[in-house]
Structures are given as structure tokens and as C-alpha cells.
Amino acid sequence: SGQRAMVDLNQIVRDTAALRRHDFEKADMRIVLDLAAAPVRLPASELELQQVCLNIINNAYDALQGTKGRPTLTIRTAERQDDATLVFSDNGPGMEQPSQVFEHFYTTKPVGQGTGLGLSISQAIVENHGGRIEAENEPEGGARFTVTLPRAAERTAEAPPPRPVSEPLPAPRRSLPASVLVVDDEPVVLELQMAILDSLGAKAVAAHSGQEAIDLMKKRDFDLIVSDLRMPGEVSGKDLYTWVAAHRRAGTQGFLFVTGDTVGEAAFLNEVKSRCLLKPFSMEEYVSALREAWHGLPTAA
Ligand SMILES: Nc1ncnc2c1ncn2[C@@H]1O[C@H](COP(=O)(O)OP(=O)(O)O)[C@@H](O)[C@H]1O
Ligand SMILES: [Mg+2]
Known part of the structure; x- marks a missing residue:
């Protein structure tokens, strides 16, 4: 798995949202993208980050079922000095136990529907990229997931980095080289x-x-x-x-x-x-x- 290359977080969000957009619309729900104006580039496995986005989008789809008003999932990207953020917020009922959602096999869904592994996998992927993922309920209701990922200096032939030393890619802890x-x-x-x-x-x-x-x-x-x-x-x-x-x-x-x-x-x-x-x-x-x-x-x- 984990092949790393420079990816654009905005593109990953557009691609994964497109996979579920039709289902959202059929259920009278919306996905709103509020993306940084410029590409948000960072070193990552595109497939793994797509998996993280899709897991969170799928959860929002489940959570928004039956929500009154205009059920909406908003996805934002932003670039900061050293990292990039990816924020998913919905106006559903919020999480019953936000502190437990990353636990393996934690699910509030009926047997056969939930595995309780989507967020565990997402957390493992994000941490493997040197980032973190947080879950909290919005003050006005609804769930918010914040993914923070480190950016590494882009090194291209045309534009050498201003500083001679750039940070290496976050290396996985090699504690089981088997x-x-x-x-x-x-x-x-x-x-x-x-x-x-x-x-x-x-x-x-x-x-x-x-x-x-x-x-x-x-x-x-x-x-x-x-x-x-x-x-x-x-x-x-x-x-x-x-x-x-x-x-x-x-x-x-x-x-x-x-x-x-x-x-x-x-x-x-x-x-x-x-x-x-x-x-x-x-x-x-x-x-x-x-x-x-x-x-x-x-x-x-
Ligand atoms: N957007 C959300 N709104 C409310 N609860 C959520 C949301 N996302 C996740 N959860 C809660 O976190 C639990 C764990 O999610 P996950 O690890 O993806 O497993 P699963 O989707 O199989 O239940 C869900 O069962 C649900 O209780
Ligand atoms: Mg899930």
C-alpha cells in the first residue's frame, strides 16, 4: 500500500465527493466543498487519503439520514505554514460518544451495517502520514472531523527550496521490519x-x-x-x-x-x-x- 507522492488534497476531496454526490442528492442531502483557492500539496498516499475521505463521507451519509432541514456535509481544506487541514462538518445529530469513535469495532449501527472499523483505519492512515485526526460535536449539533497533515517542502528542479535543509517525509516507526x-x-x-x-x-x-x-x-x-x-x-x-x-x-x-x-x-x-x-x-x-x-x-x- 502506502506509495507516497506529492498529491493535491483538493483533488482528493473532489474525487471522493464525486463518488457519493449522486447518492446524497437522491436522498435530498448536499455535499458542499469549500476548498482552498490553490492546490494543497503534500506528500501522501493518494489511495489511502481517498480511503480516509470516503470513510468520513460515508459516515456523514449515514448520520444525515432523517435529518430535518437541509442535511449538509461541508468539506473544507486549508493550507497553513507547516501543515494542511481537512475539515468535515455535518448538521446531523452528532456523535453519541465522540471520544470512542476511533476505537476498533466501536459502532452504533445495526449488526450487519456497521463494522466499527472505518474510523480506526482512517486514524491509522492519518497517523502513518505523521498527522492526526480529531472528532468533536459542533456546538450547534452535528459532527466535525478535523484531519491535520504535515506538508513537506516541495523540491522541484525549477524551484529549489529556499532553505537548504528540508524535513524528510514522516517515516513510519520501523518496529516490526518483518x-x-x-x-x-x-x-x-x-x-x-x-x-x-x-x-x-x-x-x-x-x-x-x-x-x-x-x-x-x-x-x-x-x-x-x-x-x-x-x-x-x-x-x-x-x-x-x-x-x-x-x-x-x-x-x-x-x-x-x-x-x-x-x-x-x-x-x-x-x-x-x-x-x-x-x-x-x-x-x-x-x-x-x-x-x-x-x-x-x-x-x-
Ligand atoms: N458524522 C457522524 N455523525 C454521527 N456519528 C458518527 C459520524 N461519524 C461516525 N460516527 C459514529 O462513529 C461510529 C464509528 O464509525 P466507523 O468507525 O466509521 O464505523 P461504522 O461506520 O462501521 O459504524 C459510528 O457507528 C457512529 O456512531
Ligand atoms: Mg464508517
Whole structure:
């Protein structure tokens, strides 16, 4: 994921708003753009920032359903000395618990509608860019999300920077320099893990099924495999573990299971002594489980 280049925040906002504008209009809701006059350029992964915008726009769309008056989402961009801001404000009912919205799996939506991961993923992405994201309710009601991202000096051949030293791009904290294969059939859970791993400096590869994971492992080795235990399809997490045990070079791969429940699996997990992380988990729990699974490896020659 995370390929960085100079992007224009205004363009990212226009592109993502365009994706949902029709749905808003059909529901008698508006998206109003109040963008900085000049392009707001900063080093970022365009795809990841699009994902952040889309997550917040989608949430506003849900929140504005049933709002009286003129349901409106306003998106503003502004450029400051060292950073840029991206502000989303809506005139919906506001958040029930603004301090909790970034928690993994926090959702007030009915089962099947909300995953509670959109804002967790958004926060991981923004922080991975050296920025921050804040949620608060407007005094007059409605929710406001403020994303602040650092700008780095633009270095082009035509216009060299006035100062000789420019700040480097915010580097991810390289605390898990491992290659990790993440296996999960739920796209959002997969996405969240990829964002966290990226922020840890890991080289993460995604597989949407056990079979896809096996196909990938036939081509290359990974330091660590993090897999859902229960997956639909031919190859379950258990099958995957068995395959890995049979094919790996002795002691070269760590394995971590991530699962919603262990009912009926306790005996298996006990037998293989593989670590298992229960959903929902906090970012800290996930990271320490990863570290344990990774450091639990015998050191290579
Ligand atoms: N614009 C908003 N207005 C009111 N509540 C919001 C808004 N955006 C997010 N929330 C709250 O934050 C929760 C978490 O959002 P998110 O992480 O995207 O997960 P999900 O959308 O799957 O519930 C939502 O369930 C909702 O309660
Ligand atoms: Mg959401």
C-alpha cells in the first residue's frame, strides 16, 4: 500500500465527493466543498487519503439520514505554514460518544451495517502520514472531523527550496521490519491490519482466503502469518496452519490466529500452541501479539 507522492488534497476531496454526490442528492442531502483557492500539496498516499475521505463521507451519509432541514456535509481544506487541514462538518445529530469513535469495532449501527472499523483505519492512515485526526460535536449539533497533515517542502528542479535543509517525509516507526502475510475473508478487517502493519514498517501482503494464502506461500516465504481462524471456502485457518507446518523450513515462520470466537477450537489451539488473538482487540493488543509471535521465532543463522 502506502506509495507516497506529492498529491493535491483538493483533488482528493473532489474525487471522493464525486463518488457519493449522486447518492446524497437522491436522498435530498448536499455535499458542499469549500476548498482552498490553490492546490494543497503534500506528500501522501493518494489511495489511502481517498480511503480516509470516503470513510468520513460515508459516515456523514449515514448520520444525515432523517435529518430535518437541509442535511449538509461541508468539506473544507486549508493550507497553513507547516501543515494542511481537512475539515468535515455535518448538521446531523452528532456523535453519541465522540471520544470512542476511533476505537476498533466501536459502532452504533445495526449488526450487519456497521463494522466499527472505518474510523480506526482512517486514524491509522492519518497517523502513518505523521498527522492526526480529531472528532468533536459542533456546538450547534452535528459532527466535525478535523484531519491535520504535515506538508513537506516541495523540491522541484525549477524551484529549489529556499532553505537548504528540508524535513524528510514522516517515516513510519520501523518496529516490526518483518514480511507478514495477513489472511482474512473480511475486507475491512484485512484493511485495518494492513494499515497497522504498514505503520509498523512491516511489509504486509493480503490474502482474502486460505487458498489465496497457500498460492502466495508457494511463491515466497513470509516471516509471519496472521490468519483468521474461521473462513469460508475450502481452506480454513486450521488447514492453513497444517499446510504451513508441513511446508515451512523449520522454524522460519511465526503464526498468529485472529478470531471472533474460539468455541470448539480451544483443543486445536492448545494442541498447536499457536497464539490466538480474540476480536475485538485494541491496537496495542494486536501489536503486542504480533511482536510475541514474531519474536517467538528461533533466531535465524
Ligand atoms: N458524522 C457522524 N455523525 C454521527 N456519528 C458518527 C459520524 N461519524 C461516525 N460516527 C459514529 O462513529 C461510529 C464509528 O464509525 P466507523 O468507525 O466509521 O464505523 P461504522 O461506520 O462501521 O459504524 C459510528 O457507528 C457512529 O456512531
Ligand atoms: Mg464508517
